[in-house]
Amino acid sequence: MDVDNTPTRDEELWFSDGGLVVQAEQSLFRVYGGILAARSPVFKDMLSITQPPDAETIEGCPVVRLPDRAADITVFFRAIFDSSFFEPHPYEVSFQSVLSIIRCSGKYEVGYLRRRALVHLSYDLPTTLSGYDGDNSSTNFNSFLGSPASRWIPPCIAAVQLARQVNALWVLPVAFHHLATTDKKTTQKVLDCTSFDGHPAKLSGDDQFVFLTCSLLLIRLEHDAVSFLHSADSSPKCVGGTKCSAACLKAMTRVHRYMAGIVGPVPLGLCGSAGIWPDLSKTCCAQCYGFLKAADAVARQEVWDKLPSICGLPPWPELERMKADALKC
Incomplete structure (x- = not known):
């Protein structure tokens, strides 16, 4: 069957008084x-070049052809010509729009849009544990998490690939953490993934190695994350005695059962996911419960602090400086 390759207007981006026609793939924009x-x-610079007398025109407007995806240019132009389309955080935007705008705004050097898109991406893939624990996202990227892996693996890989291209290295530790929590069945999907909603989404050979290494090291960190439950230490102000010790032993058993049943490493969320805190709050004395919560916070922070290094990246303070430099006006 013949395919109609006739260029068509994008009616939302065809301004009757516009003086320039831009073509991307088979889409036409009059802007x-x-x-x-x-x-x-x-x-x-492109538009400053004097056009020859026989240059192509459409409805009297010069034509510029771009090598980009029409979908990317559509989003990019909407962000430029419609101020309500891609607003700053905390307004909600789509993750696909973030990817398109980072790609095009970097290529065409539209600094304010690049910074705006990187801010949205940075809230999805934060550099602090408090940001990871909070719900500060302004895009629908986090809506993919918790869905079947076939849905959230591709956007996560797209984020990794784009972050490498634009040197947004600060988003990589959490992105790799998300990927590394996959199970054996979905590991191959990570390695085989090539695209997400038309966006490139493929790990390079080096990043495939980072992904596999991160998966192995996160498994080891699971034991570090719950080691405080194995300790015989308790609060020096304990008033519960053996009752508190028995509660801690029960919690430790519950965590280990949970670890045996989960499909991927989750060192940052083990105690919460295993559901130990409600029982501990009821059975431990207040002093021991506070002691355990504080120990858990320290253990989780230690895991968080190790994330960049297991991804082969600089430590968080350096990544945060890189982020601050990229996002400053």
Whole structure:
């Protein structure tokens, strides 16, 4: 069957008084060249070139062809010409839009959009444990998490690939952490993934190695994350005696049973996911319960602090400095 390759207008981005027609794949956009030139030095240079008398025009407008995906340019132009489309955090935007805008705004040097998109991405893939624990996302990326792995693996890999391209290394530890919690059945899906909703989503050979290494090391960190439950130490102000010791032993057993049944390593969420805290709050004295909660917080922070190194990245303070430099106006 023949495929119709006739270019078609994007009606939402076809302004009757626009002076420039842009073509990406088979989509046509009639936009304002002056606004593009003001936003992008790349377009400014492109449009400053004098056109020959026989240059192609559509409805009297010069035509510029771009090598980008039409879907990316659609999102990119909407963000430029519609101020309500891609607003700053904490407004909700789609994860697909974030990917498109980071890619195009970097290529065409639209700094304010690149920073805005990186802020959205950074809230999804934070650099602090409090940010990881909180619900600060403004995109629908986190809606993929908890869904079947076939849904959330591709966007996570797309984020890794794009972060490498634009040097947004600070998002990688949490992205790899999400991928590394997969089970044996989905590990192959991580390695085989090539795309997400038209966006490239494939781990390089080096990042496949990081993913597999991270998976192995997170398993080891699970034991570190709950080692405080194995300790004979308790609060020096304990008033529960053997009751508190028995509660701690029960909690330890419950965590180990949970670890035996889960499909992937989850060192940052073991105690909470195993559900030990409600029982401990009822059976331990207040002093021991507070002691255990504090020990858990320390253990989780130690796991968090190790995430960058097991991904082959600089420590969090250096990644945060990189983030601050990239996001500053």
